[in-house]
Amino acid sequence: MEIKLIKGDITKIHADAIVNAANSSLLGGGGVDGAIHRAGGKQILEECIRIRNRQGKCNTGEAVVTSAGNLPAKYVIHTVGPVWNGEEDKSSKLLKQCYKNSLQLAESLGLKTIAFPNISTGIYKFPKELAGKIAVETVKNFQSENIEKVIFVCFDDENERIYKKLLD
Numbered sequence: 001m002e003i004k005l006i007k008g009d010i011t012k013i014h015a016d017a018i019v020n021a022a023n024s025s026l027l028g029g030g031g032v033d034g035a036i037h038r039a040g041g042k043q044i045l046e047e048c049i050r051i052r053n054r055q056g057k058c059n060t061g062e063a064v065v066t067s068a069g070n071l072p073a074k075y076v077i078h079t080v081g082p083v084w085n086g087e088e089d090k091s092s093k094l095l096k097q098c099y100k101n102s103l104q105l106a107e108s109l110g111l112k113t114i115a116f117p118n119i120s121t122g123i124y125k126f127p128k129e130l131a132g133k134i135a136v137e138t139v140k141n142f143q144s145e146n147i148e149k150v151i152f153v154c155f156d157d158e159n160e161r162i163y164k165k166l167l168d
């Protein structure tokens with residue numbers, strides 16, 4: 001499995017799936033979530049609403065999938081990261097679940113490429129260094145048959161620096 005780092009906007013990425021750092025309502029929000037719904041159009045929100053009506057809200061650490069509307073990606077995998085509250089063990093486990101469940105979902109759909117934002121490191125205030133370490137470790141440990149490429153999309157300079165170092 002190839003691991004790649006890109007600096008930029010995840011809504012522009014041509015991958016089989018891009019991952020959204022959603023919130024448990026699945027109804028959109030700020031940050032990358034807002035950007036994905038804005039660029040992807042209303043089809044994504046309509047599918048999120050259908051998922052909610054079927055299964056209720058999405059718990060932290062879990063992942064669900066929709067199509068990608070007007071985005072160049074084929075699917076959006078929505079996962080809910082933990083809000084950082086200083087409980088390092090608990091939050092780390094939940095963040096790991098986000099990466100693992102998203103990868104598992106991509107794997108079960110037979111997808112070859114998946115792009116991740118830096119989940120929880122924006123509005124949810126997870127320390128970036130620790131979040132990066134968990135993200136890279138979880139991806140490297142994932143046993144995959146189908147996934148050929150994982151792209152970490154860093155939006156801010158600090159995350160880009162952190163991921164460059166981690167992937168060196």
Ligand code: ADP
Nearest residue numbers: 009010021031032035118120121122123124155
């Ligand atoms: P969370 O609530 O999980 O913290 P945010 O969207 O606030 O989610 O932030 C998660 C990460 O996504 C942050 O590192 C932020 O810089 C980044 N981000 C914001 N907009 C985009 C975008 N368009 N593409 C990729 N990453 C983005």
